[in-house]
Amino acid sequence: MSDVYIVGVGIHPFGRTEGRNGLQQGAFAVRRALEDVGLDWTDIQFGYGGSDSSGNADTIVNDLGLTGLQFINVSNGCATGGSALFGAYSAIKSGEFDIGVALGFDKHPRGAFNPDPSEWGLPAWYGETGLMLTTQFFAMKIQRYMEAHGISNETLGRVAVKAFENGAKTDHAWRRQPVALETVLESQMISDPLTKYMFCSPAEGGVALILASEKKAKELGRNQVRIKAACVRSRPPGSFEVFAPCLDIERGGSATSIASKAAYDMAGIGPEDIDIAQLQDTESGAEIMHMAENGFCADGEQEQWIAEGRTNLNGSLPVNTDGGCLACGEPIGASGLRQVYENVMQLRGEAGAHQVAGDLKTAYTHVYGAPGISAVTILER
Numbered sequence: 001m002s003d004v005y006i007v008g009v010g011i012h013p014f015g016r017t018e019g020r021n022g023l024q025q026g027a028f029a030v031r032r033a034l035e036d037v038g039l040d041w042t043d044i045q046f047g048y049g050g051s052d053s054s055g056n057a058d059t060i061v062n063d064l065g066l067t068g069l070q071f072i073n074v075s076n077g078c079a080t081g082g083s084a085l086f087g088a089y090s091a092i093k094s095g096e097f098d099i100g101v102a103l104g105f106d107k108h109p110r111g112a113f114n115p116d117p118s119e120w121g122l123p124a125w126y127g128e129t130g131l132m133l134t135t136q137f138f139a140m141k142i143q144r145y146m147e148a149h150g151i152s153n154e155t156l157g158r159v160a161v162k163a164f165e166n167g168a169k170t171d172h173a174w175r176r177q178p179v180a181l182e183t184v185l186e187s188q189m190i191s192d193p194l195t196k197y198m199f200c201s202p203a204e205g206g207v208a209l210i211l212a213s214e215k216k217a218k219e220l221g222r223n224q225v226r227i228k229a230a231c232v233r234s235r236p237p238g239s240f241e242v243f244a245p246c247l248d249i250e251r252g253g254s255a256t257s258i259a260s261k262a263a264y265d266m267a268g269i270g271p272e273d274i275d276i277a278q279l280q281d282t283e284s285g286a287e288i289m290h291m292a293e294n295g296f297c298a299d300g301e302q303e304q305w306i307a308e309g310r311t312n313l314n315g316s317l318p319v320n321t322d323g324g325c326l327a328c329g330e331p332i333g334a335s336g337l338r339q340v341y342e343n344v345m346q347l348r349g350e351a352g353a354h355q356v357a358g359d360l361k362t363a364y365t366h367v368y369g370a371p372g373i374s375a376v377t378i379l380e381r
Contacts, residue, residue, distance in 0.1 A: 004092045004230075006379070007222035008037030008210035009341050012105070014203050014328040015174030022054025022331070025206035026105030027063040029334075033101065033208040037222055044210070046070040048087035049103040050080035052332035057103065078280070080104060081207065081336025082232060082367040082375025088211045089230040098216040102209045106331030108202035120243050120371055134282070134370070135199060137242055139191030142285030146193070149300035151288060153193055157184040158306050159284040160197045160326055166313060167327025169354035172338070174203055175327040198284040203329025207337035209344075225344050228362070228378040229266035233259035235372030242370035255374035256280075256293040256366060263364075263376040264295070271295035274378075275360045276346055277317060278339035280368040281324040291319070294366050294376070318356050321346060336367035340377055347381040 010032025012025040020028075026049070034041060041064045049057030050073065058071040076083040081104040088102040113134060117127040130136050145151060161181050167173035184197040217223040235241050238252025264270055271294065279294060281287035288302045296317060297305055305311060311319035322328060322342045325335060343363035345351045363379045 001093050002095055002213040002215065004089050004227045005212050005214065005217035005223050006209055006225045006227065006340070006344050007212045007217050007220055008033040008039065009344050010034070010036055010208045011172050011338065011341050012206040013172045014205035014331065014338070017204055022051060022105045022107030022204060022206070023060055023063065025107065025204060026051070026057070026060050026103055026208070029105065029206035029208040030060070030064055030101060030103055033210050037210055037220060039210070041065045042067055044069060044099060044101050045097045046091055046100040047103060048072045048074055048084040048100070050074035050076070050084050050333045051104065051106050052080065053106050053108045054333070057105070057333065060103070076373050077369030077371070078282070078330065078332055079232065079336060079367050079369035079373040079375045080333050081338070082365070082377065085209065085337060085340060085377060086230045086232045086375060089227055092211055092213050099210065099212045102211060102337060103207065104333035104337045105206035106333040107204040108331060111202070113202060122243060122245060126245055132243070134242060135191045135194070138283050138285060139194050141240065142289070143193060145285065145289055151300070151303055153185060154181070155288065155303050155306050156193060156198055156284040157181050159281070159287050160184045162312055163281065163320060163323045163326035166321055166354055167323025169352070170322040170327070171352065173323045173327045174329045175323065194283050194285065200282055200325035200330045203331050205329070205331040205334045205338065207334045207341050209337055209340060224381055225347050226380050228269070228380045229263040230377045231259050231262040231266060232373065232375045233262060239372055241372030244371070254293055255372045256290060256368055259374040259376045260294045260366065263378050267378045269362065269378070273362055274317065274364045275362050276321055276343065276356055277319050277364040277366070278321070278324065278342055279319055279366045281320055281326055282330065284326070286368070287320065287324065290366060290368065294364070313354060313356055321351070321354055321356060336365070336375060339365040339367060340379070343379050347379060
């Protein structure tokens, strides 16, 4: 089986773009990726792509060109982008194809996501109590975690401060202004203990990644960034995930913890070998919990890690180097691919003002979606 490389990347800036719909933002990203590697759309053999609010991703061929390529639509909640990447990776790994694209885009309306309980196998009462509003769930989950592991409100705030500091240095980010810790902590309370600046917002954007076999990557002179692992896992027994109707007495692992372990096993490395990481940060608490679930520290150690700046750009493990979802927003179809785009740019040394210093070799991405789906990718230079 062939090794798989990321040979081209493209992004449409996240945020709000008047006059350009989600599909057009996706096409923009694909064209940027093609320009990056010096190929035409007619060179692409297949595509995997997803969108939550902007229609079927395969309709992008109307804009890019009707070449007859195989295209698979992907829908997997907030893990849509990571799942599209997994599909593209697997197609090339199998030897069936030499080159293809993983893409995602979205243009969400303003305001919170408003999912329907029936679409997630839940009774109407679950929505009537307000738990389909994910801000409520995430607040309840981090409350429990803070109590169990000694995480302070200030640590929640510091995660947001870091995000906006990184976003201010990132061209594709939406939130481009630093926010002081005091402002974060004293801003409007949305769902206790999470304030306005601790949540990401539904947003717009598009990302495209062009993947190739080792042979094709060498032909193109683009065999610098290799996919060491790509894994997607659903929730195990006893996990506590988005839209969970109850908390099991006998607790188990999580979709993230088993996806992370599978990725480390596939790559043949451990968390201590990772140079930078992009972790799902739907809100500040998610980044904190996911630091432990992905194996980077023990539960409760985040308090010291974040106080000491270990996850900052100049820290021992920079996390969410472009500002993550907090600074970029979350267009569901594109968000997981944005993380991989960011890691490719970091490994190439082309991230600009937010480039992490040093000789980066490995980069980790983790995306998480309802109702308990996680995708993890490890890249190597």
